[in-house]
Amino acid sequence: MHLPWSEIVLSAMLLASGAVVFAAALALWRLPDFFLRMHAPALASTLAAWLVAFGSIVHFSTRAGEPSLHVWLTIVVLSITAPVTTMVLARAAMFRQRMSGDAMPPPL
Amino acid sequence: MTPLLSVAVTATLVLYGLAMLLGLLRALRGPRAQDRVLAVDFLYVVGMLVMLVLAIRYDSSTYFEGALLMVLFGFVGSVALAKFLLRGEVIE
Numbered sequence: 001m002h003l004p005w006s007e008i009v010l011s012a013m014l015l016a017s018g019a020v021v022f023a024a025a026l027a028l029w030r031l032p033d034f035f036l037r038m039h040a041p042a043l044a045s046t047l048a049a050w051l052v053a054f055g056s057i058v059h060f061s062t063r064a065g066e067p068s069l070h071v072w073l074t075i076v077v078l079s080i081t082a083p084v085t086t087m088v089l090a091r092a093a094m095f096r097q098r099m100s101g102d103a104m105p106p107p108l
Numbered sequence: 109m110t111p112l113l114s115v116a117v118t119a120t121l122v123l124y125g126l127a128m129l130l131g132l133l134r135a136l137r138g139p140r141a142q143d144r145v146l147a148v149d150f151l152y153v154v155g156m157l158v159m160l161v162l163a164i165r166y167d168s169s170t171y172f173e174g175a176l177l178m179v180l181f182g183f184v185g186s187v188a189l190a191k192f193l194l195r196g197e198v199i200e
Contacts, residue, residue, distance in 0.1 A: 003112060011116035014161065018123030021154055025127035028134050028150060034143055037134075041150040044127075044157070052160045059164055070172045071160065074179060078156070081183035085149055089186065092193040093142040 006062040013055035017048040024048070034093055035105050038086065045082040049075050109167075117165045121158065128154050145189045152182030 020043055027040035053071040060068040097104055128151055135147035156178040163171035 003110060007110055007113045010164070011112050014116045014120040014164075017157065018120035021127045021157065022123045024150070025130035025154075028147065029130040034140065034146070037143065037146060041146065041153060044150060045153045048157060049153070049160075052157055056160055056164055060169070063167075068169075070169055071175075074156070074160070074172065074175045077176065077179050077183075078153075081179060082153075085183060085186045085190070088190040088194070089142060089145060089149075092145075092190045095194055096140070096142065 004062070006058050010055040010059045013051045013058075017051035017055075020044065020048040020051070033105075035090070038090060038093075042082065042086065045078055049078055109165075113164075117161060120161055121165075124154055124158050124161070141193055142190075145186060145193065148189075149182060149186040152178060152185070156182070 024040045024043035027043070028037055031037045031040065053075045056071045057067075057069060060070075094104070131147045131150045131154065135144050135151065138144055156175045159171045159175040159178060163169060163175070
């Protein structure tokens, strides 16, 4: 059976992103400390999102026969917002730990 | 849609579902409020990815608007919750 190359690329990218997101969820569940756990969702919002977006662009572009770049907007917005969320949340967590007198992570 | 793509989309959605389940467990378990906010933010991102995969599955670009809205609402919600944890009020 003849398979178009774009479907093979898209399938590989989708499966890779699924594996990355699952690894991130596993880390979110298993890691012992909040500041360690903060690293996990970044995996989903960077690598996995970019894999799905590029796969989607390849799929819809080959299907339409012309560049189809709708998804670009989603990952651009995600790349702008994800660091802001992480930063504010990390500050909030440090503030709360300091206020409650818990052990702080060592300074850099 | 070829069988290869169909299997890949299904497997990806199953992996996303398992990931959301683990995120939901973390949101329910805590142990502290910031862990719950982090887990809810993660759930928003995975939900956005589910939307993008569904766009491929049903071959419709309407899902892209849903994904964009999901990113924006997830951002606003997470920042508002984090600000609340920081100050005890959202807008000061």
